[in-house]
Amino acid sequence: MMNYKKACNVLEINKKDLENNENNKNEIKKKYRMLALKYHPDKNNSPDAGKKFQEIYEAYEYLLKHNNTFFDVIDSDSDDDYNISDKNSYSWVLYSFLKNVLQKESYNNLFYTIIQRLSTTCEKKALETLEKIDKKTLIKIHEIMNIHRDVLHFDDFFYEKIDEIIKNKIKNDECIILNPVLNDLFENNLYRLNINDNKYIIPLWHHELVYDNAGCDIYVKCNPMLPENIEIDSNNNIHVRLKYNINELLEIEKIDIEICKNPIYLYPSQLKITKSQTIILREQGISKINQNDIYDITRKSDIYLHIVIVC
Known part of the structure; x- marks a missing residue:
């Protein structure tokens, strides 16, 4: 039978941290999404995946129901905008998870369109979608998917195809590495870069900047030469x-x-x-x-x- 201590253990949440965290509802959702993806029986082939997934869901429901005294903050992490009735389905859990990890891009409708297609279509159609999007968006999504690769259940072939798409999109790009010294950074020095009759003024205290050059990108990375300490x-x-x-x-x-x-x-x-x-x-x-x-x-x-x- 589920209780508060067991629910925290199942979701790998520290009870004291939960009680002291004013964003605890969002923390519960975050943990649930991660574990639900990892053990969802539609993707996880281990014999006890179904039982584990059910336990995770029960723990999630228990904490949301019995921890209301701590939830006086606004719920900034709602998934009500996604029209799938079965909140236990893999597509809903995947969408909810991706929406959460990309919440910094919440004002970009393109991200939501891509997330929905990744969540509800086969990998072939998902790849077709990724081939059509711009390079910057694709690289961002690829980065997020690599970070959470162990819970997303896309196969190696899917990631290899994304790598190929990115390589094709960046093959004509150029990378410039600058090595300012610390005084350059303190003095807010600028570097004048000339490429193909185009002039770019680089603020040296930035880590990486991207400039457009006739349809290709120029990546400028500033790697300061610093003392060892x-x-x-x-x-x-x-x-x-x-x-x-x-x-x-x-x-x-x-x-x-x-x-x-x-x-x-x-x-x-x-x-x-x-x-x-x-x-x-x-x-x-x-x-x-x-x-x-x-x-x-x-x-x-x-x-x-x-x-x-x-x-």
């Missing part, structure tokens, strides 16, 4: 790894940290007496990436100083 994450935050001897810290008034032309200063009194710690310098990093205005430099990232103190 410095990394830049996907949000352009700068992570610096530092190591100091405690005796050294006792003898100096301030610590000079050379990240760019303008050094950063720390004082030993700012540090805790602990083996490792992280100090965050808010809005002192490089420009954040703005996809709507690639030359925007108004917002700055943070600098993370990861400090290790040894005896």
Whole structure:
């Protein structure tokens, strides 16, 4: 018989995390979709798949029914726009799952059309759909499908055909790799790129930009040349790894940290007496990436100083 603890275990949800999460209804749905796809008897050939799928569904229904006290938030994850009456069918579960993982693209009607066709047609017709869509959309869908490959149950041939379609679409594209130094990023430097009499102005603090060149794409990737102890994450935050001897810290008034032309200063009194710690310098990093205005430099990232103190 289903109970709260068992339902959480079946859906692989931590009970405390669920109770402390104001978006817990969406979390339950997310877990249900993932496991329902993995064990759906229409695609999973293991002997106990049907029983496991039923248990997953019962756990899902139980948590939605008995956890209402935590669901005062708006349900931003509804699947009522999909007209399939059997909510246990594989096509509905697949559509619901794909719609969820692509929710950042919720204003693009093309994504919903593609998701519906992938959910309700055979692989041959799905491939015909993918052949007709634009390259950027296809690459995005391919990326999502690869991430969740273990639960989508498309066979290897299907993925191989998608790879072939993408290769055909990008065969005339060009990739340019730039290697700016850290000072270029702090100074918001631009790079002038000339290709086939066309001029492109590249903001070097971006990771990758795509430009159209007579029907073909030019991919410009910026891979900064950084010191071994410095990394830049996907949000352009700068992570610096530092190591100091405690005796050294006792003898100096301030610590000079050379990240760019303008050094950063720390004082030993700012540090805790602990083996490792992280100090965050808010809005002192490089420009954040703005996809709507690639030359925007108004917002700055943070600098993370990861400090290790040894005896």
